[in-house]
Amino acid sequence: MATCDSATGSRQCCCSKRNATAVPDFLERLLSARFVVAVLSFMTICALAATLSLGKRPSQQFSEHNWASWAFQDFLTVREKPQVVFLGSSLVLVPVAGVDANFLNRRLDGSQHHRSFYFEQRFKEATGAPVRTFNLALPGEMPSDAYLMTDFLLDGEKKPDILIYGVGPRDFMDNILPSPASTDAFHSLARLGDVSRLLDRVMPEWTDKLNFKLGRTFYLYGKKEDLSVAASRLSSSVLARLAPVPPGKSAFTVEQRRQLMPLYHPCELTAGDAFFRPSRSEQSIDNLAEYRKRYATVRWDTFATQMRFFTELLDVARQREIHVVVVSMPVTDINRSLIADYAWLAYRQSVHVLATLKGATFIDLQGSGAFKTADFMDTVHLHSGGGKKMLDIIVDTLAQRASCALSAKPDVQKLCNSTQAL
Amino acid sequence: MLFNSLQYLVFLPTVFLLFWLIPHKLRVPLLLVSSYVFYMSWRPIYGLLILGLTVSNFLLVPLIARSVEQKTKKWWLAGVVAVNLVTLGIFKYANFGMQTVKDTFNIFGVNFHEPHLHIILPLGISFFVFEFIHYAVEVYRGKPLVKNFMDFALFASFFPTQIAGPIKRYQDFIPQLSIPSKFKWQYLDDGMQLILMGLFKKVIIADNLSLVAQAGFSHPASFSSLDLWLITYSFAFQIFFDFAGYTDIARGSAMLFGYKVPINFNLPYLASNVSNFWDRWHISLSTWLRDYLFIPLGGSRCSRLKVYRNLFITMALGGLWHGAAMHFFAWGVYQGVILIAHREYSRLLQKTGMASKLLSSKVYHVASIILTFHVVCIGWVLFRAESIKDAFFIIGKMLAAPAALLHFSVAQLSILQIRDPIIFPALLVILPVLMVAHVMVNWLNDKKLYLSPPWALQVGVMVALMCVLTIFSPDTSPRFIYFQF
Numbered sequence: 001m002a003t004c005d006s007a008t009g010s011r012q013c014c015c016s017k018r019n020a021t022a023v024p025d026f027l028e029r030l031l032s033a034r035f036v037v038a039v040l041s042f043m044t045i046c047a048l049a050a051t052l053s054l055g056k057r058p059s060q061q062f063s064e065h066n067w068a069s070w071a072f073q074d075f076l077t078v079r080e081k082p083q084v085v086f087l088g089s090s091l092v093l094v095p096v097a098g099v100d101a102n103f104l105n106r107r108l109d110g111s112q113h114h115r116s117f118y119f120e121q122r123f124k125e126a127t128g129a130p131v132r133t134f135n136l137a138l139p140g141e142m143p144s145d146a147y148l149m150t151d152f153l154l155d156g157e158k159k160p161d162i163l164i165y166g167v168g169p170r171d172f173m174d175n176i177l178p179s180p181a182s183t184d185a186f187h188s189l190a191r192l193g194d195v196s197r198l199l200d201r202v203m204p205e206w207t208d209k210l211n212f213k214l215g216r217t218f219y220l221y222g223k224k225e226d227l228s229v230a231a232s233r234l235s236s237s238v239l240a241r242l243a244p245v246p247p248g249k250s251a252f253t254v255e256q257r258r259q260l261m262p263l264y265h266p267c268e269l270t271a272g273d274a275f276f277r278p279s280r281s282e283q284s285i286d287n288l289a290e291y292r293k294r295y296a297t298v299r300w301d302t303f304a305t306q307m308r309f310f311t312e313l314l315d316v317a318r319q320r321e322i323h324v325v326v327v328s329m330p331v332t333d334i335n336r337s338l339i340a341d342y343a344w345l346a347y348r349q350s351v352h353v354l355a356t357l358k359g360a361t362f363i364d365l366q367g368s369g370a371f372k373t374a375d376f377m378d379t380v381h382l383h384s385g386g387g388k389k390m391l392d393i394i395v396d397t398l399a400q401r402a403s404c405a406l407s408a409k410p411d412v413q414k415l416c417n418s419t420q421a422l
Numbered sequence: 423m424l425f426n427s428l429q430y431l432v433f434l435p436t437v438f439l440l441f442w443l444i445p446h447k448l449r450v451p452l453l454l455v456s457s458y459v460f461y462m463s464w465r466p467i468y469g470l471l472i473l474g475l476t477v478s479n480f481l482l483v484p485l486i487a488r489s490v491e492q493k494t495k496k497w498w499l500a501g502v503v504a505v506n507l508v509t510l511g512i513f514k515y516a517n518f519g520m521q522t523v524k525d526t527f528n529i530f531g532v533n534f535h536e537p538h539l540h541i542i543l544p545l546g547i548s549f550f551v552f553e554f555i556h557y558a559v560e561v562y563r564g565k566p567l568v569k570n571f572m573d574f575a576l577f578a579s580f581f582p583t584q585i586a587g588p589i590k591r592y593q594d595f596i597p598q599l600s601i602p603s604k605f606k607w608q609y610l611d612d613g614m615q616l617i618l619m620g621l622f623k624k625v626i627i628a629d630n631l632s633l634v635a636q637a638g639f640s641h642p643a644s645f646s647s648l649d650l651w652l653i654t655y656s657f658a659f660q661i662f663f664d665f666a667g668y669t670d671i672a673r674g675s676a677m678l679f680g681y682k683v684p685i686n687f688n689l690p691y692l693a694s695n696v697s698n699f700w701d702r703w704h705i706s707l708s709t710w711l712r713d714y715l716f717i718p719l720g721g722s723r724c725s726r727l728k729v730y731r732n733l734f735i736t737m738a739l740g741g742l743w744h745g746a747a748m749h750f751f752a753w754g755v756y757q758g759v760i761l762i763a764h765r766e767y768s769r770l771l772q773k774t775g776m777a778s779k780l781l782s783s784k785v786y787h788v789a790s791i792i793l794t795f796h797v798v799c800i801g802w803v804l805f806r807a808e809s810i811k812d813a814f815f816i817i818g819k820m821l822a823a824p825a826a827l828l829h830f831s832v833a834q835l836s837i838l839q840i841r842d843p844i845i846f847p848a849l850l851v852i853l854p855v856l857m858v859a860h861v862m863v864n865w866l867n868d869k870k871l872y873l874s875p876p877w878a879l880q881v882g883v884m885v886a887l888m889c890v891l892t893i894f895s896p897d898t899s900p901r902f903i904y905f906q907f
Contacts, residue, residue, distance in 0.1 A: 029607055030607075032607070032877075033607040033610060033611055034611040034615070034877065034880050034881050034884060035610050035611050035614040035615070035884065036607075036610075037881050038614075038881050038884035038885045038888065039888075041881065041885045042885050042888045042889065042892075045885070045889065207427075207428040207429060210428055210431075210432070211428055218892065220889060220892045220893055221892045221893075224892060224893045224894070224895075227893045228893055228894050231893070231894075232843075232844050235844050235848065236841065236842075236844055236847075239844070239847045239848060239851075240841075240847075242851075243832065243838060243847055243850060245839055245841075246831070246832055246833040247833075248833065249833050249836075249839055250839070251839050251840070251841045252839055252840040252841065254842075257840055257842065259641070260636075260637040260640070260641050260644065260840070261633060261636060261637050263636075264633060264843065
């Protein structure tokens with residue numbers, strides 16, 4: 001026990017006594033505050049829910065069907081290992097799928113068709129090697145998405161031998177894109193792996209980072225998508241019993257709903273929503289206005305970030321012994337004229353130099369002069385005729401270089417065994 | 423900065439902590455700076471607008487007080503009101519005015535290209551301009567001046583009420599600033615309870631109902647008359663929960679600092695007549711319109727025709743206050759007309775001596791609540807429709823509902839067949855629940871349990887709200903409806 005003889009000592013003693021009572025007093029008040037107790041209870045519920053993995057769905061079960069989730073689900077469930085994988089934006093998707101629609105002479109459901117039968121056939125004809133392809137090119141795909149796909153999907157049993165990555169200028173300088181984390185592909189990919197190490201690059205805004213970290217801290221917030229989908233499905237089934245669709249009536253299709261509410265799940269894609277159709281005569285669509293917006297100002301931070309992801313994609317592929325073929329996709333002169341000369345030069349040179357440095361095969365379709373305006377369905381997308389030309393060039397290049405790659409790349413060697421035999 | 427944003431989630435606790443940690447004399451400057459940061463986070467340049475109006479009013483209004491002659495006082499008041507209204511007019515009504523002039527000339531076959539001013543409506547301008555006018559008129563009526571510039575500037579810019587009210591009265595607000603209050607846990611508890619409740623109203627109820635309103639009002643031809651009634655009910659509850667949610671968050675945020683701001687709603691859909699509706703709906707605006715427009719026009723102490731004229735002008739201008747568009751004006755006109763009709767009806771009842779008998783009947787009371795709700799709903803069509811033409815099309819179709827009800831079947835309700843999002847098929851459950859909730863709250867209002875609920879119940883409600891908001895809040899939420907005004 002402390003004694004308090006002097007005046008100073010008494011004061012100190014009183015203060016310490018007061019402090020001693022003040023602290024429990026404060027704690028008592030704090031813990032009797034409704035809001036504080038509510039927050040503590042909420043945190044306890046989050047911790048309990050995390051322990052029980054409440055409502056958590058397998059990572060491959062995506063909450064919404066869109067171009068990305070269909071492709072990833074198909075890739076993850078397909079039994080055969082694809083030897084050749086395509087990556088890229090709609091610049092790759094549209095011609096590759098369009099060529100198949102013509103080749104097979106039937107319409108192809110965009111949500112289900114993820115191969116290139118034409119490429120497989122042409123490759124076999126050129127090299128003698130049968131290959132299985134998988135098309136992971138998606139509308140709006142950025143190098144950041146392509147990198148994450150390479151990192152999260154193209155590994156282990158599903159590691160391909162060849163990765164054909166078609167790039168265009170928009171991939172590196174899209175003004176419309178708020179951040180790399182804002183694409184559908186990123187949203188789906190974030191379920192398949194840990195993106196926290198990339199936070200500074202994929203979520204440059206502090207609010208996005210905070211949002212991500214809140215999701216990590218509070219289980220209910222982090223798993224809100226899974227939980228709300230589960231709740232929605234449960235209430236849907238209850239409502240379907242309570243108020244079924246009356247006889248003679250049918251529920252609204254996604255397309256009908258989209259007309260009424262264009263902003264509700266705008267990127268949702270259900271089976272039968274989008275088809276690639278065989279076509280003989282190609283009509284030209286003017287999409288310059290859209291690209292004017294995309295290229296309005298060159299955002300160098302976006303350019304640098306996406307170029308870094310492109311480099312890292314090449315690094316990851318090299319580490320995993322996947323041979324990358326970088327294809328510089330052609331765009332029309334009129335579309336190219338929307339891009340400032342210095343930005344165009346930066347894009348062209350960076351892609352070329354990086355691809356060469358990292359040991360990738362570089363096919364310069366833009367500089368080849370092989371593509372005329374008549375090969376395009378708009379100012380950037382090749383139509384099926386142009387797409388056929390593109391795939392022919394890629395197959396021919398691969399076939400020509402197969403022997404060179406033999407010694408260096410054992411995986412490519414496998415592919416080229418038949419070529420050797422021939 | 424939106425109340426339902428992550429920015430606000432960081433901003434509010436930061437200001438709250440600083441406010442209670444610093445000495446009392448620094449609190450008003452802190453709130454003032456915070457309020458300007460809040461406002462300027464949207465468009466920094468518009469900080470100058472609110473500052474300019476604040477300085478102008480602070481300097482000009484004392485001239486009203488200092489004038490000895492009544493005539494001079496009046497001139498100064500007119501000048502101050504003009505400064506505020508001209509500013510509002512330029513930013514809010516300039517393009518609308520020019521378009522209206524052009525349309526009028528077009529009727530007479532005169533065509534010209536009107537100049538289009540590229541003006542973005544400053545957030546909250548209608549609200550703070552009304553607060554300035556209120557101050558000027560009150561000073562003119564003999565109320566004291568605000569001497570301290572900081573207090574006055576905070577009155578106009580106080581961030582919880584800055585964007586969409588409630589429209590404050592300076593006599594109520596300014597005195598609170600000088601009370602050196604100490605922190606009470608109750609401020610935190612009550613404030614956060616209101617904020618959570620407000621977020622629930624906005625994010626969970628209003629935002630989901632907004633999908634129904636958006637689908638229905640953008641494609642009215644795709645729906646039957648009964649569908650359009652369901653869509654209109656949805657909008658009626660959407661706008662109520664959107665604005666009531668905003669007001670709760672505003673009041674809760676103010677309460678965190680120990681300040682009280684006025685309420686805006688008192689179960690409006692339980693109003694038994696349209697006059698009663700305006701006593702319960704957007705109370706701070708309706709009382710403002712009464713005090714600073716209806717009464718100066720002559721109020722109800724004049725001939726019957728003049729009273730009706732005053733009512734009509736007040737409500738028509740009140741409609742236009744909501745937005746520079748013809749459908750808002752039509753909504754205001756409609757409110758004026760139904761208020762006049764109600765006055766005439768009440769007069770008729772009084773004259774025939776039926777009033778006391780009828781009004782005391784419970785059946786009449788319930789019927790009048792239902793009728794009032796539907797009359798108000800027709801007004802909401804004018805408010806929400808994308809054009810006057812659409813509004814009349816929808817109302818015309820809705821009026822055919824009695825015939826449709828004669829051979830009613832659920833199959834007539836196409837809106838329920840939109841199965842995703844879930845709000846559509848759930849409408850038949852949700853809309854009655856929301857109405858019953860109104861009745862329940864009204865019944866509970868004077869019950870002891872409701873006035874001072876048990877501690878554990880309050881905690882339980884807050885935890886439930888936190889869980890629901892965490893799981894079901896969408897990644898992006900539409901802006902509050904009243905932000906555009």
